[in-house]
Amino acid sequence: MKIVGKAVKFGNNVDTDVILAGKYLVLIDPYELAKHALEGLDPAFAEKAKKGVIIVGGRNFGCGSSREQAPLALKYAGVKCVLAESFARIFFRNSINIGLPAMECQGISNAVETGDDLAVDFEAGKVENVSNGKKLQVEKLPPFILEILADGGLIENLRRRLNKK
Amino acid sequence: MNITEKILAKASGKKSVHPGEIVDTNVDMVMMHDLTGPLAVEAFGKIGVQKVWDNQKAVIILDHQVPAESVKAAELHKTMRKFAKDQNIRIYDVGRGGICHQVMPEKGHVVPGTVIVGADSHTCTYGAFGAFATGIGSTETAAVLATGKIWLKVPKAVRVNVSGEFQKFVTPKDLILSIIGRMKVDGAIYEAAEFTGPTIKSMSIAGRMTLCNMSVEMGAKNGIIEPDETTRRFLEGRVKSMPNFEALKSDKDAVYDRTVQFDVSRLEPQVACPSSVDNVKPVSEVGNVAIEQAFIGSCTNGRIEDLRLAAEVLKGKTVKDGVRAIVIPASQEVYSQALKEGLLEIFTDAGAIVCGSACGPCLGGHIGLLATGETCVSSSNRNFIGRMGSTEASVFLASPATVAASAVTGKITDPRRLEAEVGA
Numbered sequence: 201m202k203i204v205g206k207a208v209k210f211g212n213n214v215d216t217d218v219i220l221a222g223k224y225l226v227l228i229d230p231y232e233l234a235k236h237a238l239e240g241l242d243p244a245f246a247e248k249a250k251k252g253v254i255i256v257g258g259r260n261f262g263c264g265s266s267r268e269q270a271p272l273a274l275k276y277a278g279v280k281c282v283l284a285e286s287f288a289r290i291f292f293r294n295s296i297n298i299g300l301p302a303m304e305c306q307g308i309s310n311a312v313e314t315g316d317d318l319a320v321d322f323e324a325g326k327v328e329n330v331s332n333g334k335k336l337q338v339e340k341l342p343p344f345i346l347e348i349l350a351d352g353g354l355i356e357n358l359r360r361r362l363n364k365k
Numbered sequence: 366m367n368i369t370e371k372i373l374a375k376a377s378g379k380k381s382v383h384p385g386e387i388v389d390t391n392v393d394m395v396m397m398h399d400l401t402g403p404l405a406v407e408a409f410g411k412i413g414v415q416k417v418w419d420n421q422k423a424v425i426i427l428d429h430q431v432p433a434e435s436v437k438a439a440e441l442h443k444t445m446r447k448f449a450k451d452q453n454i455r456i457y458d459v460g461r462g463g464i465c466h467q468v469m470p471e472k473g474h475v476v477p478g479t480v481i482v483g484a485d486s487h488t489c490t491y492g493a494f495g496a497f498a499t500g501i502g503s504t505e506t507a508a509v510l511a512t513g514k515i516w517l518k519v520p521k522a523v524r525v526n527v528s529g530e531f532q533k534f535v536t537p538k539d540l541i542l543s544i545i546g547r548m549k550v551d552g553a554i555y556e557a558a559e560f561t562g563p564t565i566k567s568m569s570i571a572g573r574m575t576l577c578n579m580s581v582e583m584g585a586k587n588g589i590i591e592p593d594e595t596t597r598r599f600l601e602g603r604v605k606s607m608p609n610f611e612a613l614k615s616d617k618d619a620v621y622d623r624t625v626q627f628d629v630s631r632l633e634p635q636v637a638c639p640s641s642v643d644n645v646k647p648v649s650e651v652g653n654v655a656i657e658q659a660f661i662g663s664c665t666n667g668r669i670e671d672l673r674l675a676a677e678v679l680k681g682k683t684v685k686d687g688v689r690a691i692v693i694p695a696s697q698e699v700y701s702q703a704l705k706e707g708l709l710e711i712f713t714d715a716g717a718i719v720c721g722s723a724c725g726p727c728l729g730g731h732i733g734l735l736a737t738g739e740t741c742v743s744s745s746n747r748n749f750i751g752r753m754g755s756t757e758a759s760v761f762l763a764s765p766a767t768v769a770a771s772a773v774t775g776k777i778t779d780p781r782r783l784e785a786e787v788g789a
Contacts, residue, residue: 268401289584289586290501298502354508359413
């Protein structure tokens, strides 16, 4: 799986409340959620993400709540994937499970600025910053996680596995 | 092995497990609530199985937007009631339960040594009973409902060893805030936080729940405490059968990534300042912070012990003009007990409002949201930007005693100095 896109960079400990505030959790339409994506940090984010962006986060991206609406809002806002120094574990699992690729990339904060063009190869664990030529080799996602992403999410993956049996 | 490893080894049918290993684990209990459940129900419907894997091992608790604050919330509740009925799953509806993390152990759904997953990040609370418990998302909850299994990476463990006796009006909440203040919000990321030491041994179940509850605020996968006589006393009459606690003790040669030491004997009340849970200061260093709202409640600090403490501070005093004090007992059981003990009378006489058991303002969904520029001191667990309402409001986290004292003075106040502040 290869993804290209422009980076939008954030700092450390971006929490799920700034990604999607609790008051929006009663919304069930993912496109409605998307309108409020990352509103807590940048009220204009949803508009900026429409063209398709790659989020670059610092440490502990997605900390806080287990709300799956947070990665859902990002995905439907136009975020193609999330790369971060490290993730809060529930956010990471949720992203994978809804088919929003996420990968830990140590060193990414120093290699990327907002607006840079990135090329990400998930199978190879490679991130290239096309704008400045910097390349990162990171730990590859385990094969079963790549399979979930290839299927488009955990439910599709589970359907396929259960049907095989 | 340590207790976390022992539980995961047993649940995955292995003799031993090691940190970093990914194990396919059997789940003993799965929990969801009104804000995470509907997405799980929708995802479950897409998997293609008709029935949940075991209807005795799933619980639904309505607690976030209860009683329904909007038609949207009412529809979500309806979805959950229908799913519970169709699948014959236990549901704790409005007035029958309370906050999920309080209801789960109260109603006997938390058994030491079991694996519990819940569609809420504070599911780690149940580690207070020696269970492996961790939060998951809605889609994963659907997968567990279908299969009864989940993949888990065996976490490295950090031992948090605590000694010393708390001073008057200094509480386990102050301890966990000081721990997070030192370890930082990513200080235990992906790890098991195992709380040990004499202070933990002599701590109430309520206090242990507060510690394990907030483990997730330093990134931990689970917080955990070895079950003992205190655990047994709480669970007796609640759980169907009590497991052997000996098998759940961490081995003498158990491996920990590191051990961190805390001594509470000189600990003063702690406050987490905006907008990060690790921005922690002793109350004496917080300065003059005026408040508009004081909240006592949540899965972190809405238990009977917390309410007793707050009532002790508030008894015979009045909430300062210009301050809204909101008290929310964590469950119907806690509410009823507080009623019997006369605590609710103390709160209402002081000018606080007591609301029905729910998550309340903690997550800014329902009851007591903050306006632009307002400040709240809260006994809950998160002070992120926009957490309790406006993105331009400020949230300070503290113990129920500190919140109660602050409600009286109208500014963040050391409960040990309240008498001096207001004049005895």
